[in-house]
Amino acid sequence: MSIFAYYPKIAYKIDDYNYLKAIDINVVSKLKDYITQYRSIGYTPYVVQDGESPDYISYKFYGNPGYDWIIMLTNNVHSMYDDWPKNSETFKQYITEKYGSLQTAMSTTKYYYDSSRNIIDVLEYTSLPSNSRSLETVYEYELELNTNKSKIKILNPNMVSTLESGLRSILSKPIV
Numbered sequence: 182m183s184i185f186a187y188y189p190k191i192a193y194k195i196d197d198y199n200y201l202k203a204i205d206i207n208v209v210s211k212l213k214d215y216i217t218q219y220r221s222i223g224y225t226p227y228v229v230q231d232g233e234s235p236d237y238i239s240y241k242f243y244g245n246p247g248y249d250w251i252i253m254l255t256n257n258v259h260s261m262y263d264d265w266p267k268n269s270e271t272f273k274q275y276i277t278e279k280y281g282s283l284q285t286a287m288s289t290t291k292y293y294y295d296s297s298r299n300i301i302d303v304l305e306y307t308s309l310p311s312n313s314r315s316l317e318t319v320y321e322y323e324l325e326l327n328t329n330k331s332k333i334k335i336l337n338p339n340m341v342s343t344l345e346s347g348l349r350s351i352l353s354k355p356i357v
Contacts, residue, residue, distance in 0.1 A: 223336065223339070223340055224255070224336060225334070226333075227332075229266050229331040232269075234249070235252040235261075238252050239252055242335050242338060243341055252333070255335075255336050256333045256334060265330060283320070286318065286319045288318065289320075290317070291319045292316065292317045294317070295314060296309075298315075
């Protein structure tokens with residue numbers, strides 16, 4: 182069962198007569214605090230491979246795709262679009278939508294650097310000898326951001342049941 186089934190529900194007022202039962206997201210801060218307690222306990226570094234999703238990784242490590250929430254919570258992933266690494270095809274589409282084309286992204290400079298990797302302006306860049314300067318394109322910048330998102334932590338499988346029961350306990354208590 183998904184951890185979200187344990188989230189407390191609230192009545193969300195739609196209009197003067199109608200309410201919608203919704204998950205109370207105020208509990209998220211309590212969950213983050215609880216997860217933080219586990220940060221020093223048994224994590225294994227892992228690099229997300231092209232196209233892997235949290236549910237796939239959950240199945241791979243825990244034998245159950247339903248523990249995808251553990252992968253997401255322990256790695257502070259709130260949005261699959263913004264916080265999870267894009268697969269190669271989605272990354273290309275993202276670059277094309279944001280910059281017009283791959284070629285434009287690969288030829289547009291994001292930052293100029295001196296030999297110490299300090300960001301400098303274009304005038305200083307052009308005044309330096311070629312062996313004392315470098316630049317980074319927007320494509321390289323976006324690729325590094327995406328690559329860094331693929332470096333995650335996996336909670337050791339023997340800690341999953343302890344984490345799950347602790348979170349259930351938190352979620353069953355009233356939020357103050």
